[in-house]
Amino acid sequence: xxxxxxxxxxxxxxxxxxxxxxxxxxxxxxxxxxxxxxxxxxxxxxxxxxxxxxxxxxxxxxxxxxxxxxxxxxxxxxxxxxxxxxxxxxxxxxxxxxxxxxxxxxxxxxxxxxxxxxxxxxxxxxxxxxxxxxxxxxxxxxxxxxxxxxxxxxxxxxxxxxxxxxxxxxxxxxxxxxxxxxxxxxxxxxxxxxxxxxxxxxxxxxxxxxxxxxxxxxxxxxxxxxxxxxxxxxxxxxxxxxxxxxxxxxxxxxxxxxxxxxxxxxxxxxxxxxxxxxxxxxxxxxxxxxxxxxxxxxxxxxxxxxxxxxxxxxxxxxxx
Amino acid sequence: xxxxxxxxxxxxxxxxxxxxxxxxxxxxxxxxxxxxxxxxxxxxxxxxxxxxxxxxxxxxxxxxxxxxxxxxxxxxxxxxxxxxxxxxxxxxxxxxxxxxxxxxxxxxxxxxxxxxxxxxxxxxxxxxxxxxxxxxxxxxxxxxxxxxxxxxxxxxxxxxxxxxxxxxxxxxxxxxxxxxxxxxxxxxxxxxxxxxxxxxxxxxxxxxxxxxxxxxxxxxxxxxxxxxxxxxxxxxxxxxxxxxxxxxxxxxxxxxxxxxxxxxxxxxxxxxxxxxxxxxxxxxxxxx
Numbered sequence: 004x005x006x007x008x009x010x011x012x013x014x015x016x017x018x019x020x021x022x023x024x025x026x027x028x029x030x031x032x033x034x035x036x037x038x039x040x041x042x043x044x045x046x047x048x049x050x051x052x053x054x055x056x057x058x059x060x061x062x063x064x065x066x067x068x069x070x071x072x073x074x075x076x077x078x079x080x081x082x083x084x085x086x087x088x089x090x091x092x093x094x095x096x097x098x099x100x101x102x103x104x105x106x107x108x109x110x111x112x113x114x115x116x117x118x119x120x121x122x123x124x125x126x127x128x129x130x131x132x133x134x135x136x137x138x139x140x141x142x143x144x145x146x147x148x149x150x151x152x153x154x155x156x157x158x159x160x161x162x163x164x165x166x167x168x169x170x171x172x173x174x175x176x177x178x179x180x181x182x183x184x185x186x187x188x189x190x191x192x193x194x195x196x197x198x199x200x201x202x203x204x205x206x207x208x209x210x211x212x213x214x215x216x217x218x219x220x221x222x223x224x225x226x227x228x229x230x231x232x233x234x235x236x237x238x239x240x241x242x243x244x245x246x247x248x249x250x251x252x253x254x255x256x257x258x259x260x261x262x263x264x265x266x267x268x269x270x271x272x273x274x275x276x277x278x279x280x281x282x283x284x285x286x287x288x289x290x291x292x293x294x295x296x297x298x299x300x301x302x303x304x305x306x307x308x309x310x311x312x313x314x315x316x317x318x319x320x321x322x323x
Numbered sequence: 324x325x326x327x328x329x330x331x332x333x334x335x336x337x338x339x340x341x342x343x344x345x346x347x348x349x350x351x352x353x354x355x356x357x358x359x360x361x362x363x364x365x366x367x368x369x370x371x372x373x374x375x376x377x378x379x380x381x382x383x384x385x386x387x388x389x390x391x392x393x394x395x396x397x398x399x400x401x402x403x404x405x406x407x408x409x410x411x412x413x414x415x416x417x418x419x420x421x422x423x424x425x426x427x428x429x430x431x432x433x434x435x436x437x438x439x440x441x442x443x444x445x446x447x448x449x450x451x452x453x454x455x456x457x458x459x460x461x462x463x464x465x466x467x468x469x470x471x472x473x474x475x476x477x478x479x480x481x482x483x484x485x486x487x488x489x490x491x492x493x494x495x496x497x498x499x500x501x502x503x504x505x506x507x508x509x510x511x512x513x514x515x516x517x518x519x520x521x522x523x524x525x526x527x528x529x530x531x532x533x534x535x536x537x538x539x540x541x542x543x544x545x546x547x548x549x550x551x552x553x554x555x556x557x558x559x560x561x562x563x564x565x566x567x568x569x570x571x572x573x574x575x576x577x578x579x580x581x582x583x584x585x586x587x588x589x590x591x592x593x594x595x596x597x598x599x600x601x602x603x604x605x606x607x608x609x610x611x
Contacts, residue, residue, distance in 0.1 A: 110600055115358055119552045120597050122545060123590035130587040246541055248428070257420055286435030286537075293427025300420045301409065 020175055027167050035163035039235045041275030043228050047178045048255045048267035050224035053181070055253075056262035057190065059197030059219045061118040062109070065091040065252040068098050068222045070244035072229020074132055074139055074170050077239060080230065086157060087150035087169070091230045097105050098226020099219050106218030110211055125249065132241035144240035147233040147274035166235050173231055177224060178181070184220070193217055199261075251278065254292055258299050263312070325456035331571065336463035336526045339470035340529040340571020341589075344547025345554070345562035346473065347521035353557055354493050354514040357415070360422040360545060361402070363540025365430040365522025368395050370530040370539055371433055372523070374443050384446055392523045399519025403512040411508075426540075434537040443530030448513070466528045473521065474563055481559070549593040555603035564604065568592065 027035055051065040053204055076094025079085065085093070105307045109120050132139045139145070149161045150169065160166065192213050196203035200210050256272050259266030274292070281288035303310045340465040344362055369391050376387030402425060409416050438467040445462035452459045493500050493510055500507050525543065533539050554561020569589040577585025581601045596604065 112597060114595055115548075115556060116552055116601065116603070119545075119549050119593060123549065123593050126545075126587050126590045127594065131582065134583060173545030219498070250423070253423070254427075261416075285438050286431040288435070289427045289434060291431075293424045293429075293431060296427060297406070297421060297424035300413075300417045300424060301406075304413070304417065316544055 013081040016133060016178075020171075023171055023217075024168075027164060032163045034202035035167045036235070037276065037279055039163070039166045040279075041272045042170040043232045043235060044255065044275045045174055045268040045271035046062040046228040046231075046253075047208070047225060047252055048259065048271040049177055049264050050183050050221045050228065051252050052256050052259070052262065052267045053184075053221040053224065054217050055256055056260075056267075057185075057197065058193040058214060060110075060214060060217065061114050061121075062218060063118055063121045063125070063249055063253065064102075064105075064218060064221060065095075065225060066244055066246075066249045067121065068225035069101065069229040069248075070125070070128050070132065071097050071101055072226035072231075073239050073244070075242070076226060076228075076230025078145065078296065079232035081145065081147045084148070086153035086244050087234065088153045090150075090201065090234075091173075094230020095223045096226070098222035098224070098229070102219035102222025102226075103215065105222075106215035115185055122246075125245070129241055129245055132244065136283075139241070140239070142241060144238055146220050146238045146244065147236075150234045164174075169237065170231070176206075178268065185264065185300075189216065189260075194201065203278065251292075254296055258295060260310075260312075325454075325458075326578065328454060328457040328458065330574050330596045332457075332459045333461050334571035334574035335567055336460075336466040336570070337529075337532070337573055338567035339466045339568075340525045340543060340551045341546050341569050342470050342563045342566025343473065343521050343525040344503075344543050345550040345566045346477065346559065347509060347518035347525075348547055348551050349557060349559055350477075350490075350514055350521070351518040352551075354490055355407070355418075355511050357418045357422070358548070359408070359515070359518055360419065360544065361425050361429070362518060362522045363544030364426055365395050365399065365540075366526035366529065366543050367429070367535075367537070367540035368398070368534075369523030369526025370443060370533070370535040371437060371526075373527045373530055374437075374441055374535045375399050378441070379443065384444075388446060388524075388527050391527060392463075392520050395523035396516040396520040400512040400516040403515035404508075407511065407515070408508055430537050430540075437535070438537065440534045440536040441526075445531040446527060462528070462531060469524065469528065470563070473524075477559060497607040540577075546589045547590055552603055553593055553596055555605035558603075558605040561603060561605035 005039025027038070030038075040210055047065055047069055050068070051063075054060050054062045054064060072094035075097035076090050076092075079093050080087070105124065112120060133142050135141070149159050150166075151157050152160050152169075160169065192208040194205060195206060196208055196210055196213055203213075204210050227253055251274070255270045258274065259268070259270030274295075277291065278288055281291060328429070344366065345363050345589040347365065348359055351357060351362075372391035372394060373384075373387055376382045376391065377384050388425075404424065406421050407418060410421055423465065428558030445460070447465040450461040450558065452461055481490060489500070489510060490507055492503070492505065493507060500510075526539070529543065530539075533543070545568050550565035551562050552565070553568060569592060572588040572592045573585045575585075576588035
């Protein structure tokens with residue numbers, strides 16, 4: 004039986020993207036802003052999922068590298084008045100380079116030691132953001148101008164429609180990249196090492212190098228998200244780059260199903276919207292998230308997406 | 324000279340709080356191999372219950388403290404029974420996630436009833452002991468003394484009692500314990516309870532300094548975790564030394580450099596130590 008040229012799942016994803024591209028015509032500014040925000044959360048979730056889900060490393064690098072993207076990419080972009088594409092490239096590069104360095108330093112640490120080191124790194128970065136005032140704007144943070152698009156000849160994008168479409172494009176690009184990455188030999192190595200480092204090593208996987216590359220690539224994705232997000236909100240404050248954000252990102256990846264990129268995207272969007280809607284009710288969002296997480300852990304072992312995919316064969320992501 | 328003494332004492336007192344947290348984490352880790360991220364909430368509940376009892380209801384402090392610790396002990400046991408027993412056969416990660424979930428829930432509940440920061444009067448009162456030129460808070464001395472009592476108590480428990488032998492057995496092999504007829508579930512429940520009780524004690528002692536708020540547990544948890552890692556995962560003396568070091572790093576850096584640096588000093592310390600000595604100070608090569 005011939006394999007269709009375009010798989011069913013690609014059609015579904017393509018369809019969703021089409022819908023996402025058309026729908027905004029009727030939406031108000033607030034909804035567009037919310038959408039751009041949750042699209043960014045989805046990118047962060049994919050970055051974290053690469054490390055936590057695909058390689059099984061307890062490296063909570065999401066907020067730290069998201070912050071590096073903002074404080075290097077968006078900062079340089081706003082100070083030097085760079086077009087958006089360049090600011091984003093700076094963010095990706097910063098994430099990659101720091102990821103390589105940090106990954107090299109910490110990838111020999113195991114499990115819980117790795118987790119506390121990555122969390123400590125996040126706190127130290129926040130300290131730097133708050134206190135290196137001349138570089139980072141200190142506690143007051145810094146503002147970011149409307150993005151200019153090089154590909155459109157330096158056109159300045161103001162207004163939520165533009166931000167929405169740029170955000171959507173970045174999300175789709177990240178998803179495509181991650182999907183491609185998932186089919187490479189490198190990713191296969193990651194999945195094996197997640198299962199068992201000894202087995203991976205015996206199969207010829209350079210475990211240490213794999214881990215470092217994972218952190219570097221995730222750093223690049225997170226750097227991209229971090230460089231982009233300030234253009235959505237217009238400003239950067241050090242307080243956004245701390246532990247509460249880490250908990251949220253972690254929740255998203257677990258609920259989506261560790262290792263599932265689609266699950267991460269869906270969970271990020273769903274939980275991001277819920278978080279926004281519950282913002283006014285004190286304490287309720289935390290209780291709700293806790294209950295959801297507990298339910299996922301106790302009943303939906305593979306996360307919401309994973310459980311659905313187990314029952315609906317077409318939804319399954321290719322795991323080689 | 325008096326500055327050094329004051330800084331050292333307050334560092335040791337703060338360190339004792341972190342050490343209590345680290346001990347609570349270690350005892351649950353040693354017996355169940357799960358890292359109890361809920362430890363911060365035990366501290367939070369200790370502080371909240373103390374606040375409600377002493378400030379809102381005006382009850383005698385010692386009575387409130389004892390009841391609070393007991394209640395959190397019971398809560399720890401209950402959570403172990405309701406949440407962890409069903410997950411005993413589940414992958415490790417699920418159990419850790421479950422502790423996270425409980426963190427969310429408890430924080431949310433506390434935030435709903437007590438959203439703002441509140442002050443808690445110190446158990447030892449505001450009296451101050453003079454040592455030459457230095458003024459030392461009685462509360463700090465109490466905290467350090469209580470840690471010492473707990474530490475000695477644990478050492479005794481582990482090496483001289485039947486329960487201690489059971490604990491050491493359970494860290495060796497759960498299956499072995501089950502086969503020997505030890506009721507592992509009840510053991511775990513008690514250990515979760517003890518971990519919680521230590522956290523609650525830490526919360527009552529640290530309440531005046533940390534202030535009672537929904538976020539109260541986050542830093543002590545993370546720094547307690549750092550202390551445990553610093554000392555080497557699973558090591559009781561390591562947990563104590565790690566906690567004291569983190570506390571001292573906080574006050575010494577805070578005093579001699581800047582208070583802002585003091586807040587991250589513990590994290591900087593853990594970064595430095597783990598990069599140079601991946602197994603922590605007292606850990607063994609294979610522990611992680």
